[in-house]
Structures are given as C-alpha cells and as structure tokens.
Amino acid sequence: MYSETDRLGRNWSLSAPVQRLAVGQPASILTPLVLLMGLLAGILTYRLVGDQLRLTGRLLQSNEDLSASQSYLQQSRADFLAIFQSMDGGAAFTTPDGFIRMTNRHYLELLHLDAAAVAGKHIDEIRQQMVVNRPGNREACFRVKLPKSIPVWFASCTAAQAAISGAS
Incomplete structure (x- = not known):
C-alpha cells in the first residue's frame, strides 16, 4: 500500500507492505486498517490544531479591537x-417611560433640588412637586420635550428667566 500527499510544502508518503487479503483470514486486513486509522487520526489532528491556531489568532485580534473600542x-x-454638565440650560435624560437617568447641575439648580431627590423618580413626580398651574411658575421648565425616540426633558428657562417669572 502506498499513499502520498502534499502538506506544509512537503510531500509526505506512507508505504506499508500489505499481504494479499484472503477471504478466509479476516486477520489479514488488520494491519492495513490500523495504518489507515493512524493516518486518519494524524490528518484530523493536523486539521484541528490548524483550526485552533487560526481561531486563536482571530480571538486575539478581536480582544485588541474590543480593548480599543472600550477605551474610545x-x-x-x-x-x-463634561459637555452635558457645562450646558447653560438644564437637562434631564429619562428612560423611554419617563424615569430620570441623569440630570445636569443647571437642571438641579433651576428646580432647587439635589441629585438624590430626583434620581430614579418619574419626571411627572418632579413636575407635580414643583409646578403650580398658574402663569409665571416653573411649568416652563418642563414644557420642551423631544420626540419619543430621544427621551430627554430640557429645562427651557434659564435661571434669570426663572427668577423673573417667580420660579425661584
């Protein structure tokens, strides 16, 4: 029996003397079967190790990309x-259903609240605490709302406007 294959830039060959197979002697097929099974195991091992090396390289590259993305x-x-906290107007980010996720310092200053008082509360709770339904109050601070796809409430009055309108 003779077999030849080209792997890793080299020709590899396997040769083994095979006796004539006799139907009456099943043991005569044992040697070629053992050789073929060894060859098959070697080829499978070679392929598996190669695939593992390729996947390891891809995983290392993915980890580097992920680290760069996390840093960015x-x-x-x-x-x-930094930009959000330095805005002149007050703003609060809410979840789509209206719960406050983050506010900037101007929003808290305009409403005379602290961060602990508004954290996790619904925007309507804050509005009910702060708004009396009369002209010239803090209601203007709750009027501007972006479309539902952007859950942000802006305090549309500045501190000067709030003082003039009697909101302070």
Whole structure:
C-alpha cells in the first residue's frame, strides 16, 4: 500500500507492505486498517490544531479591537459628561417611560433640588412637586420635550428667566 500527499510544502508518503487479503483470514486486513486509522487520526489532528491556531489568532485580534473600542467609549463618555454638565440650560435624560437617568447641575439648580431627590423618580413626580398651574411658575421648565425616540426633558428657562417669572 502506498499513499502520498502534499502538506506544509512537503510531500509526505506512507508505504506499508500489505499481504494479499484472503477471504478466509479476516486477520489479514488488520494491519492495513490500523495504518489507515493512524493516518486518519494524524490528518484530523493536523486539521484541528490548524483550526485552533487560526481561531486563536482571530480571538486575539478581536480582544485588541474590543480593548480599543472600550477605551474610545470611555473617552467619549467622559467628553459627553463634561459637555452635558457645562450646558447653560438644564437637562434631564429619562428612560423611554419617563424615569430620570441623569440630570445636569443647571437642571438641579433651576428646580432647587439635589441629585438624590430626583434620581430614579418619574419626571411627572418632579413636575407635580414643583409646578403650580398658574402663569409665571416653573411649568416652563418642563414644557420642551423631544420626540419619543430621544427621551430627554430640557429645562427651557434659564435661571434669570426663572427668577423673573417667580420660579425661584
């Protein structure tokens, strides 16, 4: 029996003397079967190790990409928070169903509240605590709302407007 294959830039060959197979002697087929099974096991091992090496390389590249993305995300988040906190107008981010996730300091200053008083509360609770339904009150601070796809409430009055309208 003779077999030849080209792997890794080299020709590999396997040769083994095979006796003539006799129907009356099943043991005569044992040697070729053992050789073929060994060859099959070697080929499968080679393929599995190669696949594992390729996957390891891809995983390492993915980890590097993920680390870079996380670093960029952290920097973007820090930039956003710096801009959000330095805005002149007050703003509060809410969940789509109206629960406050984050406010900037101007929002809290306009409503004379602290962060603990509004954290996790529904925007309507804050509105009910702060708004009396008369002209010239803090109701203007709750009027501007973006479309539902962007859950943000803006305090549309500045501190000066709130003082003039009697909101302070």
